[in-house]
Amino acid sequence: MVRTSLAVLVIDENRIRASVIEAGLREAGHQRVTVIHDVSGIARRIAEIEPDVIVIDLENPNRDMLENMFQLSRAVKRPIAMFVDRSDQASIEAAVDAGVSAYVVDGLRQERVKPILDMAISRFNAFSRMARELEEVRGELENRKVIDRAKGILMKSRGLSEEAAYTLLRKTAMNQNRKISDIAQSLVTAAGLLGPAEDE
Template identity: 50%
Template sequence: MSYDLKIAVVEADAGRSAEILQGLADGGWTDVVVLSETRALARRLSEIDPDLVLIDLANPSRDLLENLSAASGASTRPVAMFVDRSDDGMTGAAIKAGLSAYVVDGLKKDRIKPVLETAIARFRMISQMRSELDAAKLALAERKTIDRAKGLLMQAKGIGEDEAYSLLRRTAMDQNRKLTDVAQALITATELLQ
């Protein structure tokens, strides 16, 4: 696990901040910025641009949890939240908010390293899954575009599917364009002519 991460800690209490800083230092993390206020958190985090955000709260409300999650950029970086108390609804809200780690029963110095390592690993896994899902959605959309263009060619020229695909492919190669771009151009032109 790489330890050259910039970490932002959101903690209002100076005593707890010191304990968190010591726990992070013990875990090998030294590039740490403490934010003692949640006001303008999104702006401050944008300026700092940390690799990971650690939030320590005594008893968050659902609104505060969602606001902190959105402000901390839970979809773009690992966010670990430590809370003293929670309930089933809050746990569900934390998962829905995209937190990488939601730890109940407060922050303890010796738990920081394993929780953050887990949060980082979970965030990377979820990010990879999102990338794979996006790639699959794009491939499906491209396939649909090509199939639609083939259908238009088959209907307009009275040719078979293989011939229509070959014609699209040859045109893409001749024009040095992507097959899906040629297919989309054909669809657009056909719609304009109707």
């Protein structure tokens, strides 16, 4: 994705501060900038606009406003840079937990917009990559457990060694053009259905 082609949404109720952010974005080469001053119905507007990045400026946020923005951050799954004039430790921790990519306290200046936006995108991409990798590892672990259960079923029902049971699973998967884990899951499910009623 070319950085200059990003669609950037700026959410700011203060028109003067929004113009500072917009100027910083345009100076950095971002021409697809949309500014929203009214936060009512913001989730719907985000769905309509489909921005690549969101910049939120909260001049003097209260707890409710911060919590609403943090909920928004959890829901949109996009890089978010948030500018606030003041904050406390609890708000900073809540921002991190909500997935805000850059939480900047008392730092709204035109020349800082681009580097902060770049950092927000980089952090978001890094966290997204880690989340995907974690999900893949979890999936692989689940697949391994299912394959081990299927091997156990084959070893018990057919008197096979562990290696022979795995070879049979692999051969069946290749013959059916399916994943070994899918074959294993089918076997485990079938064994559960065919198993003795007293085991339940």
